[in-house]
Amino acid sequence: MLGWFKKKFSKKEQTVAPVEKLPLESAVEEEIPEQQTSVEEVVVVEESVADKKPATTPPPEPSPDEKELETSRLGAMFQQLSTRLSRTKESLVYRMDTLFLGKKEIDADLFDELEEILITADLGISTTMEILDDARKRVKRDALSDPKELRVVLKEKLRSFIMQSDIPAELVMPDSGPFVIMVVGVNGVGKTTTIGKITKKFKQSGQSVLLVAADTFRAAAVAQLKIWGERNKVDVVHQHEGADPSAVAFDAIDQGVADKYDVVIVDTAGRLHTQVNLMEELKKIKRVMGKKLEGAPHEILLVLDATTGQNAISQAKLFNEAVGITGLALTKLDGTAKGGIVANICRELAIPIRFIGIGEQIDDLRDFDPDEFIDALFGEDNYTNKQ
Numbered sequence: 001m002l003g004w005f006k007k008k009f010s011k012k013e014q015t016v017a018p019v020e021k022l023p024l025e026s027a028v029e030e031e032i033p034e035q036q037t038s039v040e041e042v043v044v045v046e047e048s049v050a051d052k053k054p055a056t057t058p059p060p061e062p063s064p065d066e067k068e069l070e071t072s073r074l075g076a077m078f079q080q081l082s083t084r085l086s087r088t089k090e091s092l093v094y095r096m097d098t099l100f101l102g103k104k105e106i107d108a109d110l111f112d113e114l115e116e117i118l119i120t121a122d123l124g125i126s127t128t129m130e131i132l133d134d135a136r137k138r139v140k141r142d143a144l145s146d147p148k149e150l151r152v153v154l155k156e157k158l159r160s161f162i163m164q165s166d167i168p169a170e171l172v173m174p175d176s177g178p179f180v181i182m183v184v185g186v187n188g189v190g191k192t193t194t195i196g197k198i199t200k201k202f203k204q205s206g207q208s209v210l211l212v213a214a215d216t217f218r219a220a221a222v223a224q225l226k227i228w229g230e231r232n233k234v235d236v237v238h239q240h241e242g243a244d245p246s247a248v249a250f251d252a253i254d255q256g257v258a259d260k261y262d263v264v265i266v267d268t269a270g271r272l273h274t275q276v277n278l279m280e281e282l283k284k285i286k287r288v289m290g291k292k293l294e295g296a297p298h299e300i301l302l303v304l305d306a307t308t309g310q311n312a313i314s315q316a317k318l319f320n321e322a323v324g325i326t327g328l329a330l331t332k333l334d335g336t337a338k339g340g341i342v343a344n345i346c347r348e349l350a351i352p353i354r355f356i357g358i359g360e361q362i363d364d365l366r367d368f369d370p371d372e373f374i375d376a377l378f379g380e381d382n383y384t385n386k387q
C-alpha cells in the first residue's frame, strides 16, 4: 500500500553513496542518485547490484543531530495528520472511548451503540458487521469483560482491513520510458489539485514531470492545471477548449518519450458536457496512450472524495470496471467525520490507497501509511518511535 514515494523516490534528494558499494536492499531503497536519471537506468542499477557482493563501506550514518531533526520532523508531520483527522477522531474514536469508559461490562447494549458509531463514521454496513462479529468472538474466546479491552480489538481489526489491499507500488512502474499516470474521478473530487500536489513530490525527488490537460471540456480546467504547472515549474501540454482529449494524450506521450520525461501525469474530465459517455471517453484515452507507449498508462489513479462516504465505493466500482484502477487517492480527509471510509474502501476494493489529501495546499498530500493512519486516529503517539 505504500505510495510510490515511500518506496521509490523518498530519499532521492539526499546525497547517496556510489551505488556499487550499496547492498541490494539499500540500493533499491536509496533510489536514483542524479536529477535526470531515467526509470530505465534505475532498473539497470537495481539489477546490476544484485550480482555484486554486499558493501564493505556502508553509507554514512546520520549524525545524532540529523537523527533528532528527522525525528522531530516526523513527529510534527504525525501531529499535523492527527490534527487534520480530528473530525473523524471525534466521530469514531472519541465516541468509542466515551462508550467504553461509561460502561462497566460488555453487553448487547454496548454492541448496539458501537454499531451506531461505526456506521456513522462511514464504515458501511458489512464492514461494521464483520467488525462486530469479530469483536463478539474475541470477547468470548478471550473472556474479555472490561469494555476498554475492546479498544485494542477494534483498532487491530481496522488496521487489518487497511493492510488488506497492500500491493507494492513498484509493480505498476515501467522498466523504461516515462511513468505515465492517468488521473480519473468524478467532477470536484480533487483530481487537478491532487495532480498539483503529486507533481511537487516528484519534483522534490528530482523527477522531471510533464502535465497533460486532457480535461478539455472546460477552459477553466485547462487554466487550473496550468496554474499548478506554474507553481511547480513544470510544462503543461494543452490544446484548445473542446479538443479531443485522446488526441491531447496521444501527442503528450510522444512528447514525454521524445523529451525523456520521468513522469507524465494526465488530468481527465469528471463530467463531459457533450453527448460522449465519460467511461467510453476514458477508455479511449487509455487505449490511445497504450498504442503510443506499450504499458501506458502504468497507473490509473482514481481520486475519491472522502466526504462523499459510501458513494465513493460505488464510484470506485464503476471506474474500475471501465478502465481498471491501479491506485486510489482519497481527498478531503481533513474536512470530514467520515474517515472510516478508508477501512471500508480497503475491505471492499482490492486497490491500494496511494495518497490521502488532508487540505487544499500543495503540501497537504501524504503517502498513505496504514500504521501511521491508525495511530493518528487512535491518538497513539508512538509512530515516530518506530522509524
Ligand SMILES: Nc1nc2c(ncn2[C@@H]2O[C@H](COP(=O)(O)OP(=O)(O)O)[C@@H](O)[C@H]2O)c(=O)[nH]1
Pocket: 185, 186, 187, 188, 189, 190, 191, 192, 193, 194, 270, 331, 332, 333, 334, 335, 356, 357, 358, 359, 360, 364
Ligand atoms: N479540504 C480539502 N480540499 C481539497 C482537497 N483536495 C482538493 N480539494 C478542493 O476540492 C476542490 C475541487 O478540486 P479540483 O482539483 O478542482 O477537483 P477536480 O474537478 O476533480 O479536478 C477544490 O476547491 C480543491 O481545493 C483536500 O484534500 N482537502
Ligand SMILES: [Mg+2]
Pocket: 191, 192, 193, 215, 221, 224, 267
Ligand atoms: Mg479538474
